[in-house]
Amino acid sequence: MPTTxxxxxxxxxxxxxxxRTADAIAALTRExxxxxxxxxxxxxxxxxxxxxxxxxxxxxxxxxxxxxADIMVVDFAGKPVATDxxxxxxxxxxxQLYARFAEVGCVLHTHxxxxxxxxxxxAPEGRVRLEGYELLKAFHGNTTHEAAIDLPVLPNTQDxxxxxxxxxxxxxxxxxxxYLIDGxxxxxxxxxxxxxxxxxxxxxxxxxxxxxxxxxxR
Amino acid sequence: MPTTxxxxxxxxxxxxxxxRTADAIAALTRExxxxxxxxxxxxxxxxxxxxxxxxxxxxxxxxxxxxxADIMVVDFAGKPVATDxxxxxxxxxxxQLYARFAEVGCVLHTHxxxxxxxxxxxAPEGRVRLEGYELLKAFHGNTTHEAAIDLPVLPNTQDxxxxxxxxxxxxxxxxxxxYLIDGxxxxxxxxxxxxxxxxxxxxxxxxxxxxxxxxxxR
Amino acid sequence: MPTTxxxxxxxxxxxxxxxRTADAIAALTRExxxxxxxxxxxxxxxxxxxxxxxxxxxxxxxxxxxxxADIMVVDFAGKPVATDxxxxxxxxxxxQLYARFAEVGCVLHTHxxxxxxxxxxxAPEGRVRLEGYELLKAFHGNTTHEAAIDLPVLPNTQDxxxxxxxxxxxxxxxxxxxYLIDGxxxxxxxxxxxxxxxxxxxxxxxxxxxxxxxxxxR
Amino acid sequence: MPTTxxxxxxxxxxxxxxxRTADAIAALTRExxxxxxxxxxxxxxxxxxxxxxxxxxxxxxxxxxxxxADIMVVDFAGKPVATDxxxxxxxxxxxQLYARFAEVGCVLHTHxxxxxxxxxxxAPEGRVRLEGYELLKAFHGNTTHEAAIDLPVLPNTQDxxxxxxxxxxxxxxxxxxxYLIDGxxxxxxxxxxxxxxxxxxxxxxxxxxxxxxxxxxR
Numbered sequence: 001m002p003t004t005x006x007x008x009x010x011x012x013x014x015x016x017x018x019x020r021t022a023d024a025i026a027a028l029t030r031e032x033x034x035x036x037x038x039x040x041x042x043x044x045x046x047x048x049x050x051x052x053x054x055x056x057x058x059x060x061x062x063x064x065x066x067x068x069a070d071i072m073v074v075d076f077a078g079k080p081v082a083t084d085x086x087x088x089x090x091x092x093x094x095x096q097l098y099a100r101f102a103e104v105g106c107v108l109h110t111h112x113x114x115x116x117x118x119x120x121x122x123a124p125e126g127r128v129r130l131e132g133y134e135l136l137k138a139f140h141g142n143t144t145h146e147a148a149i150d151l152p153v154l155p156n157t158q159d160x161x162x163x164x165x166x167x168x169x170x171x172x173x174x175x176x177x178x179y180l181i182d183g184x185x186x187x188x189x190x191x192x193x194x195x196x197x198x199x200x201x202x203x204x205x206x207x208x209x210x211x212x213x214x215x216x217x218r
Numbered sequence: 219m220p221t222t223x224x225x226x227x228x229x230x231x232x233x234x235x236x237x238r239t240a241d242a243i244a245a246l247t248r249e250x251x252x253x254x255x256x257x258x259x260x261x262x263x264x265x266x267x268x269x270x271x272x273x274x275x276x277x278x279x280x281x282x283x284x285x286x287a288d289i290m291v292v293d294f295a296g297k298p299v300a301t302d303x304x305x306x307x308x309x310x311x312x313x314q315l316y317a318r319f320a321e322v323g324c325v326l327h328t329h330x331x332x333x334x335x336x337x338x339x340x341a342p343e344g345r346v347r348l349e350g351y352e353l354l355k356a357f358h359g360n361t362t363h364e365a366a367i368d369l370p371v372l373p374n375t376q377d378x379x380x381x382x383x384x385x386x387x388x389x390x391x392x393x394x395x396x397y398l399i400d401g402x403x404x405x406x407x408x409x410x411x412x413x414x415x416x417x418x419x420x421x422x423x424x425x426x427x428x429x430x431x432x433x434x435x436r
Numbered sequence: 437m438p439t440t441x442x443x444x445x446x447x448x449x450x451x452x453x454x455x456r457t458a459d460a461i462a463a464l465t466r467e468x469x470x471x472x473x474x475x476x477x478x479x480x481x482x483x484x485x486x487x488x489x490x491x492x493x494x495x496x497x498x499x500x501x502x503x504x505a506d507i508m509v510v511d512f513a514g515k516p517v518a519t520d521x522x523x524x525x526x527x528x529x530x531x532q533l534y535a536r537f538a539e540v541g542c543v544l545h546t547h548x549x550x551x552x553x554x555x556x557x558x559a560p561e562g563r564v565r566l567e568g569y570e571l572l573k574a575f576h577g578n579t580t581h582e583a584a585i586d587l588p589v590l591p592n593t594q595d596x597x598x599x600x601x602x603x604x605x606x607x608x609x610x611x612x613x614x615y616l617i618d619g620x621x622x623x624x625x626x627x628x629x630x631x632x633x634x635x636x637x638x639x640x641x642x643x644x645x646x647x648x649x650x651x652x653x654r
Numbered sequence: 655m656p657t658t659x660x661x662x663x664x665x666x667x668x669x670x671x672x673x674r675t676a677d678a679i680a681a682l683t684r685e686x687x688x689x690x691x692x693x694x695x696x697x698x699x700x701x702x703x704x705x706x707x708x709x710x711x712x713x714x715x716x717x718x719x720x721x722x723a724d725i726m727v728v729d730f731a732g733k734p735v736a737t738d739x740x741x742x743x744x745x746x747x748x749x750q751l752y753a754r755f756a757e758v759g760c761v762l763h764t765h766x767x768x769x770x771x772x773x774x775x776x777a778p779e780g781r782v783r784l785e786g787y788e789l790l791k792a793f794h795g796n797t798t799h800e801a802a803i804d805l806p807v808l809p810n811t812q813d814x815x816x817x818x819x820x821x822x823x824x825x826x827x828x829x830x831x832x833y834l835i836d837g838x839x840x841x842x843x844x845x846x847x848x849x850x851x852x853x854x855x856x857x858x859x860x861x862x863x864x865x866x867x868x869x870x871x872r
Contacts, residue, residue, distance in 0.1 A: 040792035040856040062848065111789065113859065117866045120786065132338065134374060134402035135329065138258035144376050145401060156788060158798050183799060184788035194280065202258040205331065212335040214870055216432055350556065352592060352620035353547065356476035362594050363619060412498070420476040423549065430553040434650055568774065570810060570838035571765065574694035580812050581837060630716065638694040641767065648771040652868055 011082055013053045013073055021047045021055045022071035024193055028108075029057060029066045037110040037204075038063035043185070044088040047106045047193055048098050049073065053081060054107075059088040092160045096167060097189055104189050106196035110204075111185035118207040121214075123153050123182040130206045138202035139177050140195060151203060153180040178203050229300050231271045231291055239265050239273045240289035242411055246326075247275060247284045255328040255422075256281035261403070262306040265324045265411055266316050267291065271299060272325075277306040310378045311385060315407055318389060322407050324414035328422075329403035336425040339432075341371050341400035348424045356420035357395050358413060369421060371398040396421050447518050449489045449509055457483050457491045458507035460629055464544075465493060465502045473546040473640075474499035479621070480524040483542045483629055484534050485509065489517060490543075495524040528596045529603060533625055536607060540625050542632035546640075547621035554643040557650075559589050559618040566642045574638035575613050576631060587639060589616040614639050665736055667707045667727055675701045675709045676725035678847055682762075683711060683720045691764040691858070692717035697839065698742040701760045701847055702752050703727065707735060708761075713742040746814045750821060751843055758843050760850035764858075765839035772861040775868075777807050777836040784860045792856035793831050794849060805857060807834040832857050 029045050032038055043063055046056035053073050057063070061070045073081040076099040078091040094107040122128045130136065131148035139149065154166050163181070170176060177199045178188035188203055190196035247263050250256055261281055264274035271291050275281070279288045291299040294317040296309040312325040340346045348354065349366035357367065372384050381399070388394060395417045396406035406421055408414035465481050468474055479499055482492035489509050493499070497506045509517040512535040514527040530543040558564045566572065567584035575585065590602050599617070606615060613635045614624035624639055626632035683699050686692055697717055700710035707727050711717070715724045727735040730753040732745040748761040776782045784790065785802035793803065808820050817835070824830060831853045832842035842857055844850035 039859040040789055040852045042789060042792065111859075113862050113866065116787065116789075116859075117863050117870065120863070120867055121870055132374075132401045133334065134399070135258055135260060135334075138260065145374055146376075156786075156799055158800075181788070183786045198258045205257040205329075205334075208331050209335050209338070211866070211870060212331065212429070213338055216335065216339055216429060218436075218872075350592075350619045351552065352617070353476055353478060353552075356478065363592055364594075416476045423475040423547075423552075426549050427553050427556070430549065430647070431556055434553065434557055434647060436654070568810075568837045569770065570835070571694055571696060571770075574696065581810055582812075634694045641693040641765075641770075644767050645771050645774070648767065648865070649774055652771065652775055652865060654872075 013049050013081070017049055018055055018071075018073060019068065021049060022068040025055060025057065025071055026066040026068060028193060028197060029063050032108075032110055032200075033062075033064035033066075035112070037112040037115075039111055042111045044090060044094070044109050045107075046074075046091075046094040046098075048104065051102070052076060054095060054098050056087055056091055056094055058085045089158075089160060092164045093167060093187060096164050100168075100171060103191050105192040107187065107189040108196050108200045109185060109187050110200065112204055114204055114208045114211060115180065115186040116183065118211060119153055119180040119182050119184060119186075121211070122180070123155065125153070127152050128180070128207065128210060130210065133206055133209065135202050135206060138198050140190065140199070141175060151178060151180060151207075152176070153182055156182045156184050231267050231299070235267055236273055236289075236291060237286065239267060240286040243273060243275065243289055244284040244286060246411060246415060247281050250326075250328055250418075251280075251282035251284075253330070255330040255333075257329055260329045262308060262312070262327050263325075264292075264309075264312040264316075266322065269320070270294060272313060272316050274305055274309055274312060276303045307376075307378060310382045311405060314382050314385060318386075321409050323410040325405065325407040326414050326418045327403060327405050328418065330422055332422055332426045332429060333398065333404040334401065336429060337371055337398040337400050337402060337404075339429070340398070341373065343371070345370050346398070346425065346428060348428065351424055351427065353420050353424060356416050358408065358417070359393060369396060369398060369425075370394070371400055374400045374402050449485050449517070453485055454491055454507075454509060455504065457485060458504040461491060461493065461507055462502040462504060464629060464633060465499050468544075468546055468636075469498075469500035469502075471548070473548040473551075475547055478547045480526060480530070480545050481543075482510075482527075482530040482534075484540065487538070488512060490531060490534050492523055492527055492530060494521045525594075525596060528600045529623060532600050532603060536604075539627050541628040543623065543625040544632050544636045545621060545623050546636065548640055550640055550644045550647060551616065551622040552619065554647060555589055555616040555618050555620060555622075557647070558616070559591065561589070563588050564616070564643065564646060566646065569642055569645065571638050571642060574634050576626065576635070577611060587614060587616060587643075588612070589618055592618045592620050667703050667735070671703055672709055672725075672727060673722065675703060676722040679709060679711065679725055680720040680722060682847060682851060683717050686762075686764055686854075687716075687718035687720075689766070691766040691769075693765055696765045698744060698748070698763050699761075700728075700745075700748040700752075702758065705756070706730060708749060708752050710741055710745055710748060712739045743812075743814060746818045747821060747841060750818050754822075754825060757845050759846040761841065761843040762850050762854045763839060763841050764854065766858055768858055768862045768865060769834065769840040770837065772865060773807055773834040773836050773838060773840075775865070776834070777809065779807070781806050782834070782861065782864060784864065787860055787863065789856050789860060792852050794844065794853070795829060805832060805834060805861075806830070807836055810836045810838050 025045050044057045046054045048054050055071050058070050058072050072083045072085040074087050076095040078095045097104045127150045134145045136142050136147050152170050157163050188200040190199050243263050262275045264272045266272050273289050276288050276290050290301045290303040292305050294313040296313045315322045346369045352363045354360050354363050354365050370388050406418040408417050461481050480493045482490045484490050491507050494506050494508050508519045508521040510523050512531040514531045533540045563586045570581045572578050572581050572583050588606050624636040626635050679699050695714050698711045700708045702708050709725050712724050712726050726737045726739040728741050730749040732749045751758045781804045788799045790796050790801050806824050842854040844853050
């Protein structure tokens with residue numbers, strides 16, 4: 001059980017909220033690892049703590065064995081807060097969403113086989129069009145399968161500020177719950193952990209269907 | 219343990235029967251969720267309580283974590299009974315089967331990848347012909363693999379009364395244990411929960427084989 | 437714990453041996469069910485008890501929930517012994533192997549997706565040639581990957597004596613650890629349960645590789 | 655709990671270190687078996703004990719049920735040490751890596767479907783080129799997805815000294831964390847068990863993506 005010790009009161013965030021959030025992220029991460037969506041210690045996961053901080057997975061840990069100690073706090077510039085642990089190189093891609101949208105509560109980044117293959121295949125077109133599926137209703141704001149969603153595919157780069165700027169341009173263009181990076185995987189988000197997971201599951205499922213149909217319709 | 223309290227005696231259904239049925243539906247649902255057949259909180263499951271009521275999953279819940287409290291009662295017009303919980307929009311597709319066939323005891327609706335892909339692929343033909351499989355004997359009434367079964371594929375729509383009317387026309391045409399909806403998934407049913415599950419498993423397995431053979435025989 | 441009661445002493449087989457064997461079959465069956473190799477209550481499994489009896493799964497049970505009570509005794513003509521339970525229609529395909537080969541200790545019949553698809557695809561050729569795989573060494577008697585194995589594919593029929601006669605012809609032709617039936621699945625056997633399982637796993641794995649290579653090499 | 659008995663002090667290796675290492679190998683092996691990467695008792699796994707000994711899985715055991723007693727000690731010529739258990743025929747392919755590289759701490763050899771199919775498919779080219787994937791950063795020494803890695807594919811043979819000599823030639827050519835053997839599977843290694851597992855996971859994932867893209871881009 002988390003307790004608020006005197007030491008904790010000096011922290012710029014609520015230590016109890018961090019404990020609860022870290023447990024929730026760790027539990028979700030173990031579930032996604034069991035699906036094979038975090039190969040070779042890849043992927044990272046975060047949730048908003050307050051209007052200036054997010055909890056995020058520490059870089060390089062085995063995602064199938066994650067515990068509370070594998071979650072750290074960063075500010076919305078992606079800098080570690082009150083810790084000497086190292087966040088993922090891609091932390092900025094999480095925090096830019098919290099900084100821009102007050103309603104974003106959780107960001108999930110995974111590397112499933114389907115996501116990685118789709119990102120390579122659709123990179124030349126720069127997007128995957130998803131239409132005709134009942135499951136499009138899983139995305140917050142969609143109420144019918146008659147909607148179509150374009151999932152953007154960004155070129156990969158190790159230059160995170162450049163990549164974050166590309167994402168900002170996507171976000172300028174309209175409502176979005178996720179994007180792919182070529183050869184890399186998926187970012188998906190939502191207003192809370194449950195919604196981010198629902199969006200992640202829906203994107204992965206729909207990409208899997210698209211890949212199958214591409215093979216079968218040939 | 220369920221008990222029949224004085225309050226319960228005022229209910230138009232047997233509260234003990236509901237408790238037993240809800241536990242059985244929740245257990246089945248968790249199994250199907252573990253197979254990945256209920257992505258993004260989709261899918262819904264029901265079982266007959268009596269000649270006027272069915273128990274059905276509440277809309278939008280995570281199917282991998284379902285408990286007794288996630289199951290509600292509806293009448294055969296699909297209206298909630300003695301609850302303010304919201305049933306799935308597709309409740310009518312369940313209850314029309316209970317209303318029409320006294321022997322139907324359970325209706326299962328899932329969204330597996332195989333079911334969704336097959337529904338898209340075979341929608342133009344309006345059916346999937348299944349023949350030459352020993353597993354055709356899994357369907358109640360079939361005693362040989364020499365039978366052929368046509369699994370109908372209906373166009374998708376958000377207009378449930380219209381969709382239900384399309385299903386009635388299918389049911390008029392002859393014996394049936396399931397149908398697909400384009401881009402959506404499978405409905406399967408049986409005389410009890412075990413038989414509905416057997417029919418569901420058989421349809422999914424046979425659709426998977428058909429998809430594989432379509433790729434391999436090209 | 438099994439005990440040899442006076443009643444048991446009248447049985448034509450060793451009740452303790454049955455209890456041990458039934459537990460082993462049930463445990464193996466639950467493992468194979470978890471792999472999805474027994475869809476829709478299909479598949480059946482047996483092990484030799486003595487020179488006249490085998491233990492075999494009762495027909496139609498959910499293979500993921502099998503316990504000792506779901507295993508019965510048959511003689512080598514496939515007839516139930518000291519029970520009124522009903523064995524699978526395919527019992528004769530098990531017992532003919534025990535009757536013919538004193539060294540056969542276990543027969544496993546499964547319906548995996550790979551087995552069923554391969555059986556349909558290779559039925560016109562009547563066999564699947566397996567060669568070039570290290571895993572060919574998994575079959576008792578093979579010491580090198582340079583061997584080639586032909587896995588026969590028999591036409592399906594509901595006429596078990598006819599099917600059993602076809603199998604006898606295969607067995608006349610030379611050493612064999614398994615065969616496919618078109619649209620139906622795989623029979624595999626071994627000198628004990630562990631070896632039968634190893635042969636089953638090897639056949640399924642090699643068939644899966646063959647299907648993948650057929651798609652990829654096209 | 656391991657204890658250092660007087661008998662143990664006569665062993666040429668640290669019995670406590672063996673106990674800890676054996677438990678770690680057995681746990682890892684059960685995880686890989688659950689993924690289906692060790693079909694039909696295939697595959698073998700080892701970790702360095704000291705500058706002259708390694709712990710390795712005993713040949714032919716069911717990898718899903720491995721315990722401490724299924725791990726034995728060999729020297730770097732591949733000979734059993736202080737045991738009459740039989741090591742795998744392929745032990746030399748493990749120990750040559752420990753003998754040559756002081757920093758190698760763990761060698762993993764698996765037979766996944768993806769690895770086996772890729773080995774057959776790319777054998778004529780003698781290598782699989784892996785490029786354009788973020789996950790290339792999982793390999794120790796790589797810091798960018800812009801690197802390309804060639805995973806060599808060796809012809810299969812039952813002549814282990816010959817095969818080991820082929821591997822030596824590969825190792826002469828430059829840094830390497832793994833290779834395939836045609837029709838057989840993958841060898842991957844690392845400085846410790848966690849790194850070897852990360853390299854193994856990354857190779858399998860990237861091979862899976864390559865196979866999918868080969869089908870989808872056709």
